[in-house]
Amino acid sequence: MQFDDDARLDTSQVQDQRGGSGGGPSGKMLGGGIAGLLAIVVGLVFGISPNQLGLSGGDDTSAGTPAVNAELARTCSTGRDANAVDECRIVAVVNSVQAYWTGEFSRRGATYRPAPTVFFDSPVRTGCGVADPRTGPFYCPADRKVYIDLGFFRTLQTQFGAKGGPFAESYVVAHEYGHHVQNLTGVLSAAQDGRSGANSKSVRVELQADCYAGLWAKNATRTLNPVTGSPLVTAVTDDDIARGLDAAAAVGDDTIQSRAQGRVSPDSWTHGSAAQRQQWFTTGLQTGDLAACDTFG
Numbered sequence: 001m002q003f004d005d006d007a008r009l010d011t012s013q014v015q016d017q018r019g020g021s022g023g024g025p026s027g028k029m030l031g032g033g034i035a036g037l038l039a040i041v042v043g044l045v046f047g048i049s050p051n052q053l054g055l056s057g058g059d060d061t062s063a064g065t066p067a068v069n070a071e072l073a074r075t076c077s078t079g080r081d082a083n084a085v086d087e088c089r090i091v092a093v094v095n096s097v098q099a100y101w102t103g104e105f106s107r108r109g110a111t112y113r114p115a116p117t118v119f120f121d122s123p124v125r126t127g128c129g130v131a132d133p134r135t136g137p138f139y140c141p142a143d144r145k146v147y148i149d150l151g152f153f154r155t156l157q158t159q160f161g162a163k164g165g166p167f168a169e170s171y172v173v174a175h176e177y178g179h180h181v182q183n184l185t186g187v188l189s190a191a192q193d194g195r196s197g198a199n200s201k202s203v204r205v206e207l208q209a210d211c212y213a214g215l216w217a218k219n220a221t222r223t224l225n226p227v228t229g230s231p232l233v234t235a236v237t238d239d240d241i242a243r244g245l246d247a248a249a250a251v252g253d254d255t256i257q258s259r260a261q262g263r264v265s266p267d268s269w270t271h272g273s274a275a276q277r278q279q280w281f282t283t284g285l286q287t288g289d290l291a292a293c294d295t296f297g
């Protein structure tokens, strides 16, 4: 994927809390040792929040320290930076995804409320409790923020066997913002009944977020940067799409289960199978139509 070299990036949409400035780890780390952590990774891959895992509630966390965000702003100022530097590319994707949803809401007479993405690399206090980087990326409905440890993108390849690449990472970001949209539309709270299984609301929520990621992918090159008035994303190639689909399959519940336990148990699915995840990402991608993403129908 390619970004407009001259576009301005909006780093105010990202709170950089890397460098150990997160919530204190003492006594509030995720428990359970290695086995527990692995279970949590599986449970939360692209998940919604650590709520269901019994994490104690925490207060909304303050923004990244100004000095740290200033450094991000210096590093990531243009689309040229997004084409060259990994963390800047994530900033650009956050900008593009939110610009897309701002337009989509506006066309429907609604107002999109932006949500920041928090970069973190050590335990961080969130509105949903203290999260360890090993939980993987997630969206916290309570504080309306997306949390991403950029190291997860390496894990996506080493542990989940995805091919990776810029667009695989973009898919993850767009999926998490899909949960934010669901939070704004009320789908998220209506669907959280704590159940699992191939036809559960949890799976339908996740598949809808995949479909929403496909919507963005379809519309990315047509989404105008509010500052420049031209598209921030200038190219999404077939290889990009293939890598997005590959990532969707790599985090399918059946893929993860067969790797972790050598068998597949649909009753405990929370995110959907590889085929389902690819199917709904594709639905969003091919139609570009919000109405087509009715995974509850």
Ligand SMILES: [Zn+2]
Residues within 6 Å of the ligand: 045, 046, 047, 048, 175, 176, 179, 206, 209
């Ligand atoms: Zn999710």
